[in-house]
Amino acid sequence: MRATTIHGARDIRVEEVPEPRIKRPTDAIVKVAAGCICGSDLWPYRGENPIRPGATIGHECIGVVEEVGGEVSEVSVGDFVVVPFCHCDNTCAHCRHGAQSACVNLGVTTSGQAEYARVSQADGSLVATGGVPDDDLLASVLALTDVMPTGWHAAVSAGVAAGDTVVVVGDGAVGLCGVLAASVLGAERIVAMSRHTPRQELARAFGATHVVATRGEEGIAEVRELTDGVGADAVLECVGTGDAMTTAIGVARPGGGVGFVGVPHGVELPVRTLFEKNIGVRGGMAPVRRYLPELLALVQDRRIEPGRVFDLTLPLDEAPEGYRAMDERRAIKVMLRP
Amino acid sequence: MRATTIHGARDIRVEEVPEPRIKRPTDAIVKVAAGCICGSDLWPYRGENPIRPGATIGHECIGVVEEVGGEVSEVSVGDFVVVPFCHCDNTCAHCRHGAQSACVNLGVTTSGQAEYARVSQADGSLVATGGVPDDDLLASVLALTDVMPTGWHAAVSAGVAAGDTVVVVGDGAVGLCGVLAASVLGAERIVAMSRHTPRQELARAFGATHVVATRGEEGIAEVRELTDGVGADAVLECVGTGDAMTTAIGVARPGGGVGFVGVPHGVELPVRTLFEKNIGVRGGMAPVRRYLPELLALVQDRRIEPGRVFDLTLPLDEAPEGYRAMDERRAIKVMLRP
Known part of the structure; x- marks a missing residue:
């Protein structure tokens, strides 16, 4: 699949990488409808965080469930879902306390700026939107993954x-x-x-x-x-x-x-x-899953429009330009469409 | 009057000092019925905080209002009162927000281990107990000044x-x-x-x-x-x-x-x-006055007995021994009676 990768400071590429696969029965694979670049992606982009050259980058995406592991029961293939950037089982003691970003089975999206992303703890993490979001809601639904x-x-x-x-x-x-x-x-x-x-x-x-x-x-x-x-x-x-x-x-x-x-x-x-x-x-890191139901309802009721933070949408292949635009503050936030 | 003073590390004395006087019309003078030694007094006692040699020490006391300034209207001479260790007007924006320990007219008791103490912002600070506390309540009322x-x-x-x-x-x-x-x-x-x-x-x-x-x-x-x-x-x-x-x-x-x-x-x-x-x-520093009405009611209703922290009561003249006892952890907290 095509995915955004980082090779060094200010060296972002879109290239072919192996598609993510189900590793554990609690995993799901999501076909990305839209991903985006996060302000925190600029830390490694600017060389201020260590990186592994060639690693995929991007932790925010929404899309359609492509495949699920054997233990996934809350979402089904074909569901349009919000993928919280941090994955959680939503059942451990920390999750029950509302600290889903410290889940004992914590995971993170690692190929949100790509064609597919693997989600660990799919049942605890993914929230189905009840169909493909209307065009005017898509950006706001994407904003629910992190920002x-x-x-x-x-x-x-x-x-x-x-x-x-x-x-x-x-x-x-x-x-x-x-x-x-x-x-x-x-x-x-x-x-x-x-x-x-x-x-x-x-x-x-x-x-x-x-x-x-x-x-x-x-x-x-x-x-x-x-x-x-x-x-x-x-x-x-x-x-x-x-x-x-x-x-x-x-x-x-x-x-x-x-x-x-x-x-x-x-x-x-x-x-x-x-x-x-x-x-x-x-x-600290936001317990995204905790807030998702409430925030998704606010978006779907058109009471909030956080998607307005996206002022630049690019095809996935232009991810490097997206990084430049955010780094130079020409764009507030960049959406990438595979 | 007799007052506890500090002259250096581990040099506590009880000696004659001038009585505190009304300086501002919002002041009151309290005749101390009981004072006590605070864990935080041990910082200067151990030489870990700077001191002014000869300064009075002690910020916790209860007693009877002896004199009030011209603008004091909420308490009267003869009232038995709790003196919060930090004095506040209880009307400024910070006090209204419950941050009385950051009052714009903040003051502190400086001769709580003595015969008399001056209280600035008497109206905002002092809480009358409605008479001399019963003997079995005295220690708990004293505990309301700080601890x-x-x-x-x-x-x-x-x-x-x-x-x-x-x-x-x-x-x-x-x-x-x-x-x-x-x-x-x-x-x-x-x-x-x-x-x-x-x-x-x-x-x-x-x-x-x-x-x-x-x-x-x-x-x-x-x-x-x-x-x-x-x-x-x-x-x-x-x-x-x-x-x-x-x-x-x-x-x-x-x-x-x-x-x-x-x-x-x-x-x-x-x-x-x-x-x-x-x-x-x-x-941070406790906004004592904020909690006083609630805590005083709990004490007077005999629902809490914080005075049990006092496991040693000494006459004021033996304040040096009180400091030693707390420093050596022979006593949890020492009450001093003038």
Whole structure:
């Protein structure tokens, strides 16, 4: 099959690789209808994460079940499904506690930017959409594989509640979905920190009431002024850098919460500041499966349209251009169609 | 008046110092009926915090209002009051959010181990008990100035909920009050980590269902075994050292919460582990005033008896011996009577 592979920093290729096969009776193979590039794919793309040259890349896809293992009973060949980027049995103690991203049988999609993907723990992971999504819903269903549940997880982890003042640090697709999540969860004021006009516009469309274009100390000061010197009830850190975390903690009010979902790169948590301001910090890889039923219903009811984060769709063969576009911030998020 | 003062590491004296006076119209002066020594007083006692030689020490006391400033209207001369160790106006934005320990008019008791103490923000801080507490309640009322609300804050910060499995790291008075808090909040299993028999016994009396006497990796392994390899829903870190935090994070289940109330000394938060396990961390100085009405009612209804943490009562003049007894762990907590 054709699949996107990574050979080194900024060396993305689409080439023939062996099709994934059922390895265990709990597996399924999904024929990819649409995949996409994640902000976290840019870490290895930029050479900041180790890679295995020639490995397939891409952990987000939706499509049709092509084949199932002998123990799979909840989905059938022909079902159109959402594939959570992290696979879980949805029955272990961690899953039952809502921590599906720490499932004892955790797996991840490894060829989401390809023609086929293998899903471990198919029964626990896959959610059938009840038919091929309408064209106008496809992008939003694809967003449910990672980026929307991750933004949602940031909001849940930050403790967003109705009436809150929320700040979102990061205007990537996850941050934008965080704005949307905060809006759905009833936040009253949502401050999107973004310097890019198209992203600011999408943030406003998703429910941001304010945009702060400055960064660092200046950005913190601007948010503090917006909040009468008090700070935000909840802050969504959707980048993963030390600067982003510093900003997030800097704009939180005493007793507020920071939800962080950007994979930490060079982040240090200032325990003394957290102690002095009683700021809670919680986050991690999103337990996508936990949120999927609720979010899929919101998408299918057309109450949320997270698919608007896709501003570039390319044929799979043009995956390298997709990476370039995201790396250069010419695109917020790129959909790839096999 | 006679007051406990600190002159250097392990140099505690009781000597004559000037009586505190009303400085601002929001102040009150309290004649101390009982004060006590806090675990956090041991940091300067052991030379691990900077001190000003000759300064009074002690931030916990209860007593009778002796004098009030011109703007004090909520308490009157003669009222018996609980003095939260941190004073707050209870009206600013932070206080309204329940973060009274970050009040914009924050103050602290500085002569709790003395004959008189000054309380700033008397209206926002002091809670009258409705008369002199019965003899059998006095110790528990004294525990409400810091140690019990701090244990409670650890439990609240860790997110303890009914049915939870809770681990308490630290068997000082705060940890023991954390056990009591977890019990009141409905935890089903409460594991007290303690190596000291009298403290283990009090932990059990406060609601601990299990005691783990091992420490470090061994202690973590024992808790994991107790919890079928899952870990605890909520962990109360009531020490403030790096080792205690490592243990706390080590015994938390994925998606669990760590509440920390020990003033951090050499603590580093392992952000990557927190991310991978989706463990939340929240804590800080307890917003005592927030919890006081609820906790005072529990004490007065004789539903909780946090005063059992006091296992040594001394006349004020013997404060130096009180410090030695706590430092050498001969006493859990020492009450001082002027």
